[in-house]
Amino acid sequence: MKKITYALALLAAVALVGCSTVAMTGRKQLMLVSNSEVLSSSLTQYQSYMKSAKPVVGTAQAEQVVRVGKKIAAATESYLRANGGADQLSDFSWEFNLVQDNSANAFCMPGGKIVVYTGILPFASTDSELAVILGHEVAHAVAKHSNERMSQQVAAQYGGAILGAALGGQSQAVQAAAAQVYGLGAQYGVMLPFSRKHESEADYMGLILMSMAGYEPGTAVTFWQKMSAGTQKTTPEIMSTHPSDATRIADIQKELPKIRAKYYVAPAPTATTTTAAKKTTTTKKTTTKKKTSKK
Numbered sequence: 001m002k003k004i005t006y007a008l009a010l011l012a013a014v015a016l017v018g019c020s021t022v023a024m025t026g027r028k029q030l031m032l033v034s035n036s037e038v039l040s041s042s043l044t045q046y047q048s049y050m051k052s053a054k055p056v057v058g059t060a061q062a063e064q065v066v067r068v069g070k071k072i073a074a075a076t077e078s079y080l081r082a083n084g085g086a087d088q089l090s091d092f093s094w095e096f097n098l099v100q101d102n103s104a105n106a107f108c109m110p111g112g113k114i115v116v117y118t119g120i121l122p123f124a125s126t127d128s129e130l131a132v133i134l135g136h137e138v139a140h141a142v143a144k145h146s147n148e149r150m151s152q153q154v155a156a157q158y159g160g161a162i163l164g165a166a167l168g169g170q171s172q173a174v175q176a177a178a179a180q181v182y183g184l185g186a187q188y189g190v191m192l193p194f195s196r197k198h199e200s201e202a203d204y205m206g207l208i209l210m211s212m213a214g215y216e217p218g219t220a221v222t223f224w225q226k227m228s229a230g231t232q233k234t235t236p237e238i239m240s241t242h243p244s245d246a247t248r249i250a251d252i253q254k255e256l257p258k259i260r261a262k263y264y265v266a267p268a269p270t271a272t273t274t275t276a277a278k279k280t281t282t283t284k285k286t287t288t289k290k291k292t293s294k295k
Contacts, residue, residue, distance in 0.1 A: 022143045023085055024205045032151035035110075035144070039091065042110040042146065049115075054100035056118060062098040065116050065134075068127050068213075069096035072134045073112065075212035076142060092141070104227070108137035110146045123226045131215035132223045135206030143205060145198045199242045204255055211263035218260070220252050 020031040056062045073094045080088050092112035101117040108114045114137060116130075124130040140146070207217045228245035243251070 020144070022201065023080065023083065023088075024139075024142070024208055025201055027201065029144070029148045030151045030155065031144070031147055032154050033147055035091065035147060038144075038147045038150065039111050043113070046109045046111075046113045050097070053097075053115070056098040056100055059098075061118070061121055064127065064130060065098045065114075066096045068130045068215075069094070069114055069134050071213040071215075072131060072138050072209055075209045076138055079209070079212060080142075088142075104230075106133050106137050108134075108141045110141050110144070112138070112141060114138070123223065123230060126219070128210070128215045128219040129223045129226075131210040131213060132206065132220045135208075135210035135213070135215075136202045137206075138209060139202040139205035140198065142209075143198070143201060145202070148198075149195075196243050200248070200251055203248060203252060204259075207252065207255060207259045208263050211259055212265060214265050214267040217256055217264060221249055221256070224249050224252065 020029050021027070022029055073092070076092070077089055080086060091110075094112040095114060097113075097115045099115050099117055102119040103117050104120040104123065106114070106116040106120055114134065116133065120133060124133055203220070207220060210220075211217045224245060228249075242248075
C-alpha cells in the first residue's frame with residue numbers, strides 16, 4: 001500500500017513539474033522530455049530520412065511548397081512574437097521539401113523541417129489548399145506534440161520511477177521509451193485518443209496560421225472534402241490516430257467564423273493589378289481627347 005501511495009505521489013509531483021501550455025489553445029500538456037533532446041533527436045532522424053528520400057527541386061510544384069511554406073513560417077513567427085512566445089523562435093530553422101512519394105501525406109519535424117509528398121498534391125492544386133496542409137503540419141511543431149507524445153510514452157511504459165530520470169535529461173531513458181511497443185489496452189485506451197486530440201488541435205491552429213498568412217481558411221473544408229472523397233478509410237475512428245473526415249470537417253466549420261473574423265488578413269492587391277488599372281485610365285483619357293479634337 002505504501003509503495004502504491006509513493007508511486008502515485010511521485011507521478012503527481014512529476015506531472016506538476018512537467019506541465020506546459022499549448023500556444024493558441026491554452027491546453028495543458030505533460031512535458032517530461034526536454035525540448036533540446038527532442039530537437040536533437042528529430043534533426044538526426046530528419047537528416048537520415050533526407051539521405052534516402054527523393055527530393056523534387058526546380059519544378060513549379062517544388063517552388064510552390066517553398067513559397068507557401070515561407071508565408072506560413074512568417075505567420076507562425078509573427079504569432080509567437082505577438083503572444084509572448086518570442087523565446088521559442090530559436091527552436092525553428094525552417095526547411096521546405098517536396099519529396100517523390102505516392103502517399104497522400106506530409107510532415108513537419110520539430111524545429112521546422114517540413115516534407116510534402118507528391119502524392120498529396122492532387123488534393124492541393126492551389127496555394128490555399130497547400131496552406132491547409134502546411135499550416136496543419138507546422139502547428140504540430142508549434143504545439144510540441146512530439147515532445148508530448150514522448151512524455152506520454154515514458155509515463156505509460158515506465159511508470160513513476162523512471163520519470164525523475166527522464167526529467168533529469170537522461171537520454172537513454174527517453175530513447176528506450178520511444179522504442180517500446182504498446183499493448184492494445186494502452187494503445188486504444190490512451191495513446192490514440194491523444195493522437196486524435198493532437199490532430200484536431202493542429203487543424204484549429206493551422207486555420208489560424210493560414211489565415212494570418214493571407215489564405216482563406218474556408219479552403220480547409222473543401223480540401224478535407226476532397227481528401228475524404230479521394231481516399232479510402234476502413235479503420236473506425238476509435239482505432240485511428242486521426243479523427244474521421246466527418247468529425248474533422250464539422251469541427252473546422254464550427255471554428256471558421258471566429259477564426260476568419262479575428263485572424264484572416266486578405267492579401268493586398270498585386271502591383272500588376274494596380275498597373276493595369278492605371279493603363280486603362282490613361283487609355284480612356286487619351287481616347288476622350290482624340291474625340292474632342294475631331295469635333
